[in-house]
Amino acid sequence: MTDLTRRRALFSGAALLSGSCLAALAVPARASAEPVVMADAPLLPAIRLTAALNRPHQDLSGAWAYSKDLYKTGWSTLMDWKPNRGNQRFSDVDVAAEEARDRYALFEYDMQNAPRMALPGAWNAALPQLRYYDGLIWFQRTFLVSPKPGERVLLRFEAVNYVTQVFVNGKTAGAHEGGFTPFTLDVTGLVRDGVNQVTLGVDSSHTDQSVPPRVTDWDIYGGVTRPVRLFVVPDTFIDDLYIRYTPEGRILAEARLMGPASAGSDVTLSLPALKLMARGRTDETGTAHFDLKAPRGLKLWTPESPTLYEVTVTAGTDSLSDRVGLRTIAVKGHQILLNGKPVFLRGICLHEEEFGSNPARNMTEPASRALLTEVKHGLNGNFVRLSHYPHSEVTTRLADEMGLLVWSEIPVYWAVAFGDARALTTARRMMAENILRDRNRASIIIWSVGNETPKTEARNHFMGTLADDAKRLDPSRLTSAALLVNKTKVDGVLHATIDDPMVDKLDILSANTYTAWYGNDRLEDVPAIKWSAPVDKPLIFSEFGADALAGFHAPDRRKFSEEFQADFYRATLANAATVPILAGLSPWILKDFQTPRREHPVYQNGWNRKGLLSETGARKQAFAVLAEWYSQRAI
Template identity: 45%
Template structure:
C-alpha cells in the first residue's frame, strides 16, 4: 500500500512470481478523508484512476537503488551526495562518471550499500534559465548501470536577494495545475506538459510554481531541459488534522517522497511545505516539523510555503511565526478580487518587515474567456487585466520583492466553482481559457516581465 497519489512508489515482486504467466491487480482509491493529505476541502478536481506511468523493472541481483549528486552547499567546486546499492551484495564498488566534464571517481559502499560522495571538481558549466546545461552522469556498479541528465547550480538567499549561481535573480513566475484545460483529466504525457511549460515561456517566465501537489517527474525533467526554475509543493492545503500524528506522518512521507524523487533536478529551487494554512499552535508545530524534515533531507535548496496575509487598516502584513523558519517571505493575496475592488486596491500598501526575499505566490481574478466589458465589471477580461496592472503598481512598493507566481496559467476544473454562467465548475483565474485562448491579462503579464527582465537581467 502507498498513500499519496502524486509521488512514485515501488514494490519488489520477486517473491511472488511463479513460472509462466503472472498477473498484477492494482486498486487506485481517490476517496478523500478528513485526516488524509490532501484533506476533503480543496480547490481542484479530484481525479481518480492511474494517472502516471507504470512499469515493470527487471534488475540484476545487485543494483543501484538510489543516488544524489549536486554541488555542495556553499562550495561550487565540490560535488556531494551518495549512491545507495541494494541486493545480494550491496558493498560492491561503484563508479561515477561525467564524461563531458572529465569527472570519474570510484566509491566503496559500506556494509549497507551506502557510499558517500564528497569530491572536488573543476569548474562546471552552471545550469540556468539562459543556459540549461545538463550533463550525462553515469552510475555503475554490481552489474547495474544508470544514466541520468543532471544540471549543476547553486541557489541561496542573502538578505532580500535570491542568488542563482551567486548572482541576483528575479523569479518571473506563474502558478499552474497538472491539468490540460483542453482535455479532461491529468496531463497525459510529455506533449501536454510541454504545452503548459511553453505557455510559461511565452510569458517570459523563468520560474513556475507547480501547485498544489507534486507534479509528474517528467514535468521537472522538462523544466530542467527548458530552463524553468521550479517551486515544488506537497498538498498540505488549507485546514487539515493538525493534531493527528498519522496525518503529520503522512505529510512528512509525501514531502520525503517528493524530495527523494526530485533532488537531482537542477530546476527545482524551492521545496514548499504547504499552501494557505491558518495560524494556530498545532498548525505551527505541524508545519515546523515539515520544514525541519525538508532541511534534513536537502540543504541545497530554499524551503518556503505559501502563507496568508493579514490586513491592518490599509496595511498588508505577514504575522505568521512560520515565516521565521522559511527562506522566503512568500504569500498569497487577492486584493481587487476577494477583498477591495480594482478602484479600491490601490489604497492599500504592503508592510513586510521580514529581511527576506519577498515572493508573491498568488494574486489574480476570475475572467470568463471572451466576456468583455469595462474594467469595473467583474468576470470580464478587462477587469482581470486592470487588476494585474494595479497589482504591479501595488507590488512595486515592496523593497524586497524578488518574484511572483500569479494565479494561474490556465483555467482548471474545480467542484467548488459553481456559478452557472461565469464558472460552471471551472476556476476562471487562468490567463488562458478552457479553449486554449489567451486572455488580455496574459499579454499584460508578459509586457511586465519583459520590463522586469530589462531591470533585473535574465
C-alpha cells in the same frame, strides 16, 4: 500454453521480460483485501528507484479492465465482514470458467470480461458517468515475465490517487497513500514464469486525516494518473543517486545500493563531458560518497543556459544514468541568489491539467511542453509554481531542459488535521517521496510545506516538522509556504503584514493576496498597499488573480470580464513594483482548471476561471499585461 494463458497474454499486450524469485526479499503473500493501515509504514520509501525513467522497463500503459465498487464490497461487506469469494476482484481466478464448471458458482464481478479503460488517465475524464465519481474502482491487467536467478522484479507506480492496494496473482503486494508521489513494490516472490495478473484497488475518497483533506479547490481526479512500469533489476541494484554542486566549487554525490551485496561494494561515478571519474566503496548502509573538485569548464545551470550533464553510476552488474544540472541557490537578506547572483522570479502557478475541455491529468511530454512553453516564451517567465501537489516527473525534467525554476509542494492545504499524528506521518512520507524523486532536478529551487493554512500551534509544529525534514533530505534547496496575510487599513491605506509564526522557520516568505477580488476592497486600493514582515527575507507573491471567462467583455469592466482581470493585474503589478523585499511572483494561474467548487452557470460551470489562458489555450487580455511586465523585468 492453455486457452486461458493465451487470452491473458492478449489482454496484457506485454512484451516478455526476465525476472527472478528472490525468496529472502519476497513480499509476504496475503489474500486479504482489507485496506492496509499506512500509519506504521516507514517515513522513507523502502525502494526509491531514482531516475527510474532512465532504466529499461516494461510500460504497463494501455487498456486495463475496471470495475466500480462504490460501497467497497471488495474490501468489506455487510457488518464489515471480509469480502467473500464472489466479491474478491483481486483473486487469481477465471470467473467465466468457474461459472461454466459449477452452476452454483456466484460471482458479482468478472474482471476478464469487464469494460476497459486507458491508463494512465483519471477516470473522471474516461466516461461522463464517472465525472464526479469519488470512491473505489478496481483495475486489472496481465503482464509477461520470466524470472531468473539473481534478478528481482519491481512494480513502480508514478501516481495513483488516493489510497491504493496492489495485488499480484491474487496476493497482496503492498499499499500506498497519496495521489501524487511514486511508490515501488518488490514483487519478486509473487510473480511466476509467464503470464501474471496485477490488480489495483484505488480509492479516491479522502478522510479528515488525509492529505489533502476532504475539501479542496481542484478536481477529484481519481485513478491511475501516471504510468505503471515493470522493472527487472539485479539482486543488488543502484537504488538512489543524489548529486549537487556547492558554493565552494565541489560536486558532491551519494550513490545508494540495495540488496544483499550493498555493503562493501565498489561504485564508479562518471561525468564524461567534464572528464570526471571517481571510484568509491559503499559503507554499512550501502552508500558510497563522492567529493570532486569541479573543473574550470563547468557551465552552471541557469534559466538562460540550462546546461545538463550526463552522470553515470555503475556497481556490480547494474548501471544508472541521469542528466543533471549543477547550480547553487541561496538567500541573502531579501534577495534570492542563483549561482551567487540575484534573480527575480518571473513566474506563474500551474495545476497539472493538460489543455482541452476534458483533461485527464495525463501529463505526457507534449502536454507538459505545451504548458511550459506558454510560461517560458509566452509570458517571458523563468519560474513556475507547481500547485498544489507534486507534479509529474515529466514536467520537472522538462523544466530542467527548458530552463524554468520550480517551486514544488505537497498538498498540505487549507484544513488539514494538523493535530493528528497520522496526518503528519502521511505528509512527512509525501515530502520524502517528492524530494527523493526530484532532488537531482536543477530546476527545483523551493520545497513548499503548505498553502493557506491557519495559524495554530498544531499547524506550526506540523509544517515546521516538514520544513526540518526537507532540510535533512536536501539541504541544497530553499523552503517556503504560501502564507495568509493580515490586512488592516490605516488612514485609508491598506497595510499587509506577514506576521505568521512560520517566518522564522522558512527561507522565503510567500504570500497569497487577492485584494479586490475577494473581500470589499477595490482596485483603486491595491497599488498603494504597504507590505511588511518581521524578518529580512525574500518575499514572493505566491498567488494573486481574478476570474475571467475567455471572450467575455463588459463595457463597465465588471468581474468575470477579461477587462477586469487585466485591470486587476495592472493594479497588483503596480503594487509589486513598490515592494522592496519582493523577489518574485507566481500569479494564480496559467490556465483555467476544473473544480467542483466553482459553479456559476454563466461564467464557471465547474471551472476556476483565474487562468490567463482558457482551458483550451485561448489567451485573455491579462496574459499580455503580465508578459509585458516580465519582459521589462528581464532586461
